[in-house]
Amino acid sequence: MTIKYGKYEIDQGLFLAPMEDVSDYPFRMICKKLGADVMYSEFISSEALIRDAEKAFKKMTIKPEEHPIGIQIYGNRIEAMVEAAQIAEEKGPDFIDINFGCPVKKVALKGAGSGLLQDIPKMIKMCEAVVRATELPVTAKTRLGWDAENIQITEIAKQMEGVGIEALAIHGRTRAQQYKGEADWEWIAKTKQAVNIPIIGNGDIIEPQQAIEYLDKYGVDAVMIGRGAIHNPWIFRDAKIYRETGIVPELPTIEERVNILKQHYLYNVEYKGEKRGVKEMRKHVSGYLKGLPHIAKFRARMVRIDTLDEIIEMLEMLKATPHIKDLIARIDKEDNEALKMTCSTEGDIC
Ligand SMILES: Cc1cc2nc3c(=O)[nH]c(=O)nc-3n(C[C@H](O)[C@H](O)[C@H](O)COP(=O)(O)O)c2cc1C
Numbered sequence: 001m002t003i004k005y006g007k008y009e010i011d012q013g014l015f016l017a018p019m020e021d022v023s024d025y026p027f028r029m030i031c032k033k034l035g036a037d038v039m040y041s042e043f044i045s046s047e048a049l050i051r052d053a054e055k056a057f058k059k060m061t062i063k064p065e066e067h068p069i070g071i072q073i074y075g076n077r078i079e080a081m082v083e084a085a086q087i088a089e090e091k092g093p094d095f096i097d098i099n100f101g102c103p104v105k106k107v108a109l110k111g112a113g114s115g116l117l118q119d120i121p122k123m124i125k126m127c128e129a130v131v132r133a134t135e136l137p138v139t140a141k142t143r144l145g146w147d148a149e150n151i152q153i154t155e156i157a158k159q160m161e162g163v164g165i166e167a168l169a170i171h172g173r174t175r176a177q178q179y180k181g182e183a184d185w186e187w188i189a190k191t192k193q194a195v196n197i198p199i200i201g202n203g204d205i206i207e208p209q210q211a212i213e214y215l216d217k218y219g220v221d222a223v224m225i226g227r228g229a230i231h232n233p234w235i236f237r238d239a240k241i242y243r244e245t246g247i248v249p250e251l252p253t254i255e256e257r258v259n260i261l262k263q264h265y266l267y268n269v270e271y272k273g274e275k276r277g278v279k280e281m282r283k284h285v286s287g288y289l290k291g292l293p294h295i296a297k298f299r300a301r302m303v304r305i306d307t308l309d310e311i312i313e314m315l316e317m318l319k320a321t322p323h324i325k326d327l328i329a330r331i332d333k334e335d336n337e338a339l340k341m342t343c344s345t346e347g348d349i350c
Helices: 025-033 046-050 054-058 078-089 113-118 120-133 153-162 185-194 208-217 227-231 235-245 254-272 274-279 282-289 296-302 308-320 324-346
Strands: 003-005 008-010 013-016 039-045 069-074 095-100 138-143 168-171 199-202 222-225
Touching: 013 039, 013 235, 025 039, 025 254, 039 046, 046 054, 046 069, 046 078, 069 078, 078 095, 078 120, 095 113, 095 120, 113 120, 113 138, 120 138, 120 153, 138 153, 153 168, 153 185, 168 185, 185 199, 185 208, 208 222, 208 235, 222 227, 227 235, 227 282, 254 274, 254 282, 254 308, 274 308, 282 296, 296 308, 296 324, 308 324
Parallel strands: 013 222, 039 069, 069 095, 095 138, 138 168, 168 199, 199 222
Antiparallel strands: 003 008
């Protein structure tokens, strides 16, 4: 089934999952370049939006290249969600997504995110109110249910369809599971059979071929990839190549990795300023360099650096030195010299 977001029509899409502190516009721009079809903002508190909180507004930054993209909001009060949806609409996304999946205590135990899995009538009322409040398509993202004894996803999906939710992303775990165990895709498939709206399957896709195989095996209309994209942002591109050719491409070359990683640093610094932008790239560096032989030392050095110039220099060095072992030897030598300098200036015994 085609998923429509305004003028965009997506078939068998590969979606980047919304991820707080990860799927900001710098990471999204990279995933888009590498083949992600649809993306979401990080989740944004409706209460923060209606209070005019600067941080919440910043999370709604959207670049023209990012479409189709949704802004994801969450909250416990229906009136706040209605107002937040209208505020988000003004930022020009293609859809509004409601988060009913976040399991963290400070959200769920306050009756927002997955907390609404314990009050399904309110969840449905919230969907209905947000659908009425905006001209944009409204979608939702949730889990299978609160816990293993309360798996209600099929019923939830039917009721959401009834109030005008246009597509539903399902993470195949319960709230009680948090991230433990495995995502249960059988429930996602069963829910797909029970409704006429598009279903986006989510949970534990880490290999490109898995993304394509799950579309077919579980009959979903799209798959959504979260942690798998942090570990390997090329997963979208590789999945598409696999779909076309049946072959999973080789790992990206050092040059490709350096170019993309550099671009991500630049976007991040543009968005967050140099200090925070460089520091917050630490969670991404391993994903870009994963699988390269003898890379641990280089990576360890990268995450200690806090200026963009030095980062660029390190990355250019990596590109220019074909054998990582030689580069490591050079880094070791520089480290030793730096240590000697410190010892001689501080009079330490080394
Ligand atoms: C660091 C992190 C932040 C997340 N933040 C959000 C979020 O803001 N909104 C949301 O709906 N889900 C969020 N999630 C859940 C993911 O969207 C996704 O449902 C979950 O990670 C399972 O997919 P995966 O196995 O592909 O990672 C987050 C997950 C992670 C790992």
